[in-house]
Amino acid sequence: MISFDAVTIGMQGRILMQDVSFSIMAGEKVVLCGKSGSGKTTLLKALVGGARITQGVIRVNGLAVLSENILQIRQELAYIPQEPSVSQETAAEDLLLPFSFKAHSGKEPTTAQIEAVLGRLLLDPVILRQKSATLSGGEKQRLVIARAILLNKRIFLADEITSALDAESKNAVFTFLLESEHTVLSISHDLEWIGRCNRVFIIENGILREEK
Amino acid sequence: MEALDIPLARFALLYLLLLLPLYFLQRLKLGLGREVLISVVRMSVQLFLVGIYLKYIFAINSLLLNILWIMVIMVVANLNILKKAGLAVKKLFWPSLAGVACGTLVVLGVFLFLVVRPTPLYDARYMIPLAGMLLGNCMNGNILSLERFYSGLRKSESTFLSYLLMGATLKEAVHPFMREAIRSSLAPTIASMMTIGIVSLPGMMTGQILGGSFPLVAIKYQIMIMIGIFTSLVISMVASLYLSLPFAFDRMQMLRPEIFAGKKKR
Numbered sequence A: 001m002i003s004f005d006a007v008t009i010g011m012q013g014r015i016l017m018q019d020v021s022f023s024i025m026a027g028e029k030v031v032l033c034g035k036s037g038s039g040k041t042t043l044l045k046a047l048v049g050g051a052r053i054t055q056g057v058i059r060v061n062g063l064a065v066l067s068e069n070i071l072q073i074r075q076e077l078a079y080i081p082q083e084p085s086v087s088q089e090t091a092a093e094d095l096l097l098p099f100s101f102k103a104h105s106g107k108e109p110t111t112a113q114i115e116a117v118l119g120r121l122l123l124d125p126v127i128l129r130q131k132s133a134t135l136s137g138g139e140k141q142r143l144v145i146a147r148a149i150l151l152n153k154r155i156f157l158a159d160e161i162t163s164a165l166d167a168e169s170k171n172a173v174f175t176f177l178l179e180s181e182h183t184v185l186s187i188s189h190d191l192e193w194i195g196r197c198n199r200v201f202i203i204e205n206g207i208l209r210e211e212k
Numbered sequence B: 001m002e003a004l005d006i007p008l009a010r011f012a013l014l015y016l017l018l019l020l021p022l023y024f025l026q027r028l029k030l031g032l033g034r035e036v037l038i039s040v041v042r043m044s045v046q047l048f049l050v051g052i053y054l055k056y057i058f059a060i061n062s063l064l065l066n067i068l069w070i071m072v073i074m075v076v077a078n079l080n081i082l083k084k085a086g087l088a089v090k091k092l093f094w095p096s097l098a099g100v101a102c103g104t105l106v107v108l109g110v111f112l113f114l115v116v117r118p119t120p121l122y123d124a125r126y127m128i129p130l131a132g133m134l135l136g137n138c139m140n141g142n143i144l145s146l147e148r149f150y151s152g153l154r155k156s157e158s159t160f161l162s163y164l165l166m167g168a169t170l171k172e173a174v175h176p177f178m179r180e181a182i183r184s185s186l187a188p189t190i191a192s193m194m195t196i197g198i199v200s201l202p203g204m205m206t207g208q209i210l211g212g213s214f215p216l217v218a219i220k221y222q223i224m225i226m227i228g229i230f231t232s233l234v235i236s237m238v239a240s241l242y243l244s245l246p247f248a249f250d251r252m253q254m255l256r257p258e259i260f261a262g263k264k265k266r
């Protein structure tokens, strides 16, 4: 489903990651660990054409990550970035931002669907009327997760998405992402999250290895 | 009516006035003295040169020469925009120039052909200062909007990428960044329209009144200028931003790092 084949990523003259190879099957829950600055975020970005690779091939569903395939590949994946950021006026507008894009116009979820997703993430629907800028860190994080969920994607790239959450809402996110048939490639320092994934990858000194 | 000329000896007094701010800057140890001196010298020399130049341009008053002059100041303004916005001249020269030209020329055309209608229509006494004023404002606005737009995108690359994965086209994905950049860059102009005339009499109007124009005429010109400035500002901001997009993104729809000037070595 996802494969890295001898991928090298350089960053302004220095090599960040060398000769990285692995593959992930549908439904697997993978977590990537490593020191700050080791290149975890860069690896996720490279998978969706957001970071340039120097050598090797990355494939998603058999398609190489190249400009001619990039639109199709991006359709398959959801990416939840490390710093959740909201840009619209109200939380509702932020939640429904993807449905203001031509690609999803007319496919807005119903109120019941929205409330179901918010409920699973322990978010109170009244926050939708709130100004986005006034949301708390944890609320923003869950709003951004909810937004990715509403698009019904099968593959999730999740970059430290539980860092601002308390135990209870973290558990809700675990249940949604890790106890489902979704494929998840995540970055986390959270021991509980790491414990609930099937596979653990570690990046150290530019080398990626799997912990058995 | 002519404005009172200032005799040379008294004109020199102005430069003595500068000793006052220089003294304060010195006392506060701001270390700006050199910079201030250089900027004052440059300002004086540039204005005198332009004064001499304009004297001839006004005297000759030829359409071709006027157009040439406007083209020159547009290029200079454009280079300044890219430099101050921290963007690479090589990559964005043309789209940014085109944006500035759109904003300036559309409004200049309306001013000359429809509103003021001097004879001849290209009369240098109107065409040159109006173009300069519009251009100066577009320049400042575009510095802000281009800088904010591209640095915002660079800072929030992950967010931008997440929009692309939510099915956004390039234009849709940059829209939130564009909105923020334009909104914050227009704020000073809108604020100045709110208070104009109450506190400050704008430069051009002061100049006209000192030059002997009846205040009501000066006010009409000032209103024309404010509306013109705002219009040309919005047109040039929007045009520069949109026109630069194809040059600033690669085939993966990601921001090209090369568009930023002077890449710092890490």
Ligand SMILES: Nc1ncnc2c1ncn2[C@@H]1O[C@H](COP(=O)(O)OP(=O)(O)OP(=O)(O)O)[C@@H](O)[C@H]1O
Binding pocket: A011, A012, A016, A034, A035, A036, A037, A038, A039, A040, A041, A042, A043, A082
């Ligand atoms: N656009 C860029 N230009 C230059 N250097 C970059 C860029 N993006 C990332 N880097 C550098 O690449 C390295 C890896 O960054 P990355 O964000 O992938 O680290 P990370 O493992 O996700 O770290 P963290 O755990 O702190 O999020 C860092 O040293 C970073 O400074």
Ligand SMILES: [Mg+2]
Binding pocket: A040, A041, A042, A082, A159
């Ligand atoms: Mg990271």
